[in-house]
Amino acid sequence: MGKRKSLIKIKPKKYKTGEIVKVSFMVMHPMDTGMRKNKKTGKIVPAHYINEVKFMFNGKVFTTMKTWESLSTNPVFTVNFKVPGKGKITVSYTDNTGESQEKSKKIKPKG
Template sequence: MEERKALIKIKPKSYADGEIVKVDFMVMHPMETGMRKDKKTGQIVPAKYINSVKFDYNGKIITSMNVWESVSVNPVFTIYMKVNGAGNLKVTFTDSTGEVNESSIEIKPKG
């Protein structure tokens, strides 16, 4: 199973407890629709796209997404989240071929 490069960014960089922060989740993924033809071989490239993204904050799923092939290559998902104590934000993403990956970031509120 291929390791996917994924990145979670929290803005602003420094935040207090209770503050609403922006969470950018980026992942390197081809997002093949299953309708595109390979120009060299003339064969249809099989579909392979992310179909589920789950944001898990300290063991509680705060946001889940169903995704289809109309989302761009190397997708970016922006959500907002209320900081509620120190902990861990884990993003689990599954693609249509059954590939499961996850990425996480530590949540450290200031003060």
């Protein structure tokens, strides 16, 4: 599997140090349940889902998630984050096949 398309969004777009923003991580992932049949072959599509997500700021973990196949295809994970100053947010995930990727976004508070 090549790199999956993923995105980090910060809302609102403009923020100051000390303000609380929303951080969303979205990724193109099938999140297969292991219960769905492939319509052409009739075979069960094996379970394939993200099972761990970590949100970090400058390398320090501030939210961890254990996740399951009940999350939708192309899942979205949104949490709040109190901006301590300039830096970088990194979100990493691992799935049940061992695949692991990460995405980063700069945090640039105005004031």
